[in-house]
Amino acid sequence: MAGTYYSVQNLYPFIGSSVNTAGVITLSPVTLTATAADNRATIGVKGMQQLVLLVRYITGAAETNNILQMTVEFSPDGTLFYQETTEDASALSTVTETQTIRQFTGAAAATTYSFRIAIPVADLDRIRIGFAESGVVTNFGTVSVLAIASGQ
Numbered sequence: 001m002a003g004t005y006y007s008v009q010n011l012y013p014f015i016g017s018s019v020n021t022a023g024v025i026t027l028s029p030v031t032l033t034a035t036a037a038d039n040r041a042t043i044g045v046k047g048m049q050q051l052v053l054l055v056r057y058i059t060g061a062a063e064t065n066n067i068l069q070m071t072v073e074f075s076p077d078g079t080l081f082y083q084e085t086t087e088d089a090s091a092l093s094t095v096t097e098t099q100t101i102r103q104f105t106g107a108a109a110a111t112t113y114s115f116r117i118a119i120p121v122a123d124l125d126r127i128r129i130g131f132a133e134s135g136v137v138t139n140f141g142t143v144s145v146l147a148i149a150s151g152q
Contacts, residue, residue: 006049006150014053015041015131016144027056029142036071036101036130039143043129044078045121048151053117053129059106060139067134068143070102072119075126106141121149 013019016030016039030039045051057068073081086100106113121127131143 006152008048008149008151010149012043012147012149014043014129014145014147015039016142017146025146027144029056029058029144031142032068032131032133032136032140034132034134034136036069036132038130039132040071040128040130041145042126043147043149044126045149046125048149049120049122050150051119051121051127052148052150053119054146054148055104055115055117056144057104057106057113057115057141058143059109059111059113059141060136061110063109063136063139063141064107066106066136066141068104068106068113068141069132069134070104070117071130071132072100072102073128073130074121074124075128076124078125081126081128 011019016028018026018028032039059066072084074084075081083099085097088096104113133141
């Protein structure tokens, strides 16, 4: 078989979700705030190669073009965390690293958006992820997240 095969794929409730003993998933969305630390969770990923997040974002009533923000922090030891970065290369071969906040814009009010995000985690012990919302006038939206840790 060509490509990478993950023999271990564990589903975890992450934020605003649960899984009962029969394996039934229940989404219990949490209300977002303007601060990612208010809706943040940590998951152990030691020995895994990839973490997939299944995100369900629901915009608030009468709110349009609000932005769901996701801050990802990595830990090689389970104690110290380092925020995700992206890089921008200039024409002069200078690479600028910038701390990253991932964003998703919810264009319509009271609308459910469901999406999948894959994050490589092969060198990590833990990953911490927080969610916030910006552009809110009066009604914050909600979020529910399931995590799938994949390894060999």
